[in-house]
Amino acid sequence: MTAAPAGTAHWSSSGTGASAPARPAVPWLTVIPLAAMMAYADGFWIVSLRGAVGAIERTQEPFASWLRESTVLLPAFVLAVIAAVTLALRWFGPVLAGKKAFLTTALLVAAAGTVAGTVILAASEAWDYALQHDLMGSLHHASSVQSVEQLDQASLGLQLAAFGYGVGLLLLTNLVVTGWTVAIRGGRLDVSRRQKGRRKDVLRPGWTSGWVRGRTGATDLRQTIAAVALFGCAAIHLAVIPDHVNHWVVASVFFLALALAEVAGGVLLLGRPGLNVLVAVGVTSVVPLVLWVWSRTSGLPFGPNSNVAEPAGLADVAACLLELGTLVTAVVLLRARRGGTGGTERHTAASAHLRALAVVGVMALGSLGVAGAVPGWLGDLDTSGNSNHSATH
Template structure:
């Protein structure tokens, strides 16, 4: 009796055990790959960036520094365009979370609404950060102007200057808070409208057939970080050549070295290329930290700390990321594709993040955040194109 019941189950057990092995063996060959829905990401990023940029420029015109209120339309277009990669990073991160939570297909109103809320919230974080940086730059310029005017006035002493600066700080703080609320409301309306225009659907993947990428995300990130840092260094070469020829030549040689190492990391990955990446990244980061804290012992102003700007901060961030990725690659690269199908999303996040930092760094060349004379530097800051301006 027992034999009669067990015998028919043997073929079923064998076939069930054979199915996973067949799937595993066929996975390396051509198989469905969940791609990034770039059309969805880019369209949302563009609309959200320009919608939030409107509020940034509007609030700047209302309470911002007078030096930064000229040509509002051109400034809105320029800064919103610079912020598009940052919003693309936020949108892609939100869709990746939705993919992990709800799967590759959003089934039901709850999944669609939750995913749309994630996109709006992620974009609002970027918009609030945009507003905060803009307010910080405005306060810096206004505070410098107050000190400059106070030094020429006999009726407003130190207490008067401190009171005016405090009032300016709280004005910018309240403007940032109100602006963040407007940004959140605007982003919710924009995302709901765009989802409705698509018939109530929101894509988190773009199905395609092909082979998953065999490049480790860490290798791709390392090469991208080095290329981004090199591009930023090349942009600042002319101004450094004008100030100090040795500094300009240093940044030129450094940029070339970083590009060469980035190519080596992709073409011939190995311990030698990892070590070279650490050398061409860690050294500049150390020099940057010294120059912004105690000042370099050489140069036109030895021992004087340099001002902190958006371009040098972005370059240091990329080089720090390159060091961390190179050190992590001492272990064997991980070429596996995760079961959730988010490998392409993870790769996309790496690429978009590096692109966003690079674009912000290049556009922020000349924009100071801390240090220096804000009143003297205000003209250069107005001409600079960066999200730090907005």
């Protein structure tokens, strides 16, 4: 990174008046178009391959499936593009100088999008094979064991072949899409942009001797991540309420109360939370985690399906990962407070790119969880092998 230009110097944490380098901001006008183009282009091939070799349950309404799934997976491609841009920023600096830096960055973007598309394609093919495998199992009584095994092996081989072809298609498509997008933008491929209206640090008396750094509106990166994770959990819990109303109203009330508590905790984390807020955030995260583990292992001792272990689904796994991350973050902030390091007063030294990577990653996980809970978007695979849209949370 280059040093801050004249006129952007600000006071350091030591109060000596030394200037600090400005952190380059994420070029969202570059990231969003590239991610969107690759998300919808790759989604077209994934849905097309599913229509050719996938399970019949997942081949209905291909256009609607392409539109829904590409939209849901857009944050994953945003994450991939930001990662590529961050790497290019570290290698070449905030300004791409020369054809080598430009072409390398374009290839990094295409490669990152291909990695994201490949992971999604692998998950889709694995899901199709699981559905087809269970279908072969249901034919066990109608056919010989040998014929069922042969059909199962043929299904696996077909999915692997489709995956191989798909990876090649994704790579070629992302190379073309990246070139088109850059050309449409007039040949511009920015890895950073100059921050506008940067907040100035001011010196103000601290609670202890000496001077400490004051930031107006600065939020610790850990607080931001935890807040976004709580908002994602709240969205998932709100999305699963309709499915629980039909068979257990108590669960719906619990999820509504939990979602409201998570939204409140997220809002407080974006400010200047005290110890009580951090403890409350930890409790809000650990309670649903304990209940989830209990319900998926031995089953809850109450409710309509008491003492019966429930299957895990996409929505509940995503919510648990977000809750676990929030719990760990709350514990870290509490330890920082008790250790006298200032806790949330301490500003995490992370560039705007790394901050965006963390936040978008959490958002991507949350969007997957919401999609897995909403009927008609992404369905969970139940124990019978049927694709349904019930959110087992």
